[in-house]
Amino acid sequence: MKVSYKFLLAACAAVVLIAGMSMRKAALPQVKLGFIPLTDCAPLVAAKELGLFQKYGVDVVLTKEASWANIRDKVLNGELDGAHCLFGMPFSVYTGVGGKAGSEMQIAMVLNNNGQAITLSKDFCGLVGYKEVGKVNAAVKQVQGRKEVTFAMTFPGGTHDIWLRNWMAAAGINQKSVGIITIPPPQMVANMRVDNMEGYCVGEPWNGVAASQNIGFTQIASQDIWKHHPEKALVVNKAFAAQERENLKNVMKAILEACQWLDNIGNRKKAAGWLSKPYYVNAALPVIEARLLGSSDLGCDLGVAKYKEDYMTFYNKGYVNTPRKSHGMWFMAQYVRFGYLKSNPDFKGIAEKLILDDLFAEVAHEAKIPIMTDDMKPFKTTYDVSFDPSNVGAYLASTKK
Structure with a gap:
């Protein structure tokens, strides 16, 4: 029996069409x-590298951004659905400290606690040592x-800015007597190398890189300022959170599983290997x-x-990931305390x-987290008075004494 050429073409076209429809049907939501x-982007990286996003039914595209201002703008305008943030x-953006007042970026979960630091330049070597907060003011005056x-931080009202200002307050530094500038995290070491600032607060690995290159030294870690503090969060576009709730929930479940994996200390060398790659953090593997x-x-001998x-920490038996209003x-x-508002x-x-x-409570329940x-509830950081969220006015009054 002869089969016409036109019939074969039509049959092939049908097969291609059906295959294409099946592929589109099978495609995961992006x-x-x-x-x-920064090292603390690890939950997103691990979820990607371990295939966890696909496991939970989402196709996540990770995009490396140049600055926190880029993250802010792209999350707000929907170019990004969310970000390591x-x-x-x-809070900085909504109150007008670091953006247009009233602009809403929403926090879905916390990604990590601890792991930031304040680095001082070699100008301070021999004047102040590790965690010697009581010697910092005299050292600053000498320099x-x-x-x-x-001093440099990474975003007005962001975590690094506030750790820096709390450290200065604890040290007794008049914050109007020094300069405070904003520099993106990956540019900190290069700026200190050319003497643009004498100190900075940033996340890892950029404190470790400065020490390894003999450009500066770690004076204090952020967990010494507030043990188990919230640091990075999964921050999302408001419309995405409202309109694609199930996709967001699946993203969160993947990241929660990655956070648990990262808190198995035996997995951290593998994670460091991923993070060191040029398309992620692009820093020396031994430092990360x-x-x-x-x-x-620490550097500086x-x-x-x-x-x-x-x-x-990324999980800590669940302590890390719950986002707290307080x-x-x-x-x-x-x-308010430091004059932004x-x-x-x-x-x-x-x-x-x-x-x-x-x-978060819904996701945690489903993920058994x-x-x-x-x-x-009231809590206290290392060098500050107790903070009672039910009486913020009393806290602010006590910080002025």
């Missing part, structure tokens, strides 16, 4: 997440006898690995500091608007 090259950024002193394992070669339960309120209180914002109302704690119940 989600775009941004990140800054400073926990303080949504100011030769030059102006400038050491600090991810809790070992900090200060030796090695070992962190045990308070190194960078932590958002604390950040906004710092904006002239009057008190609606602390609780803004925190309730920006933190998706109901969503513990939900912490300590939100809205």
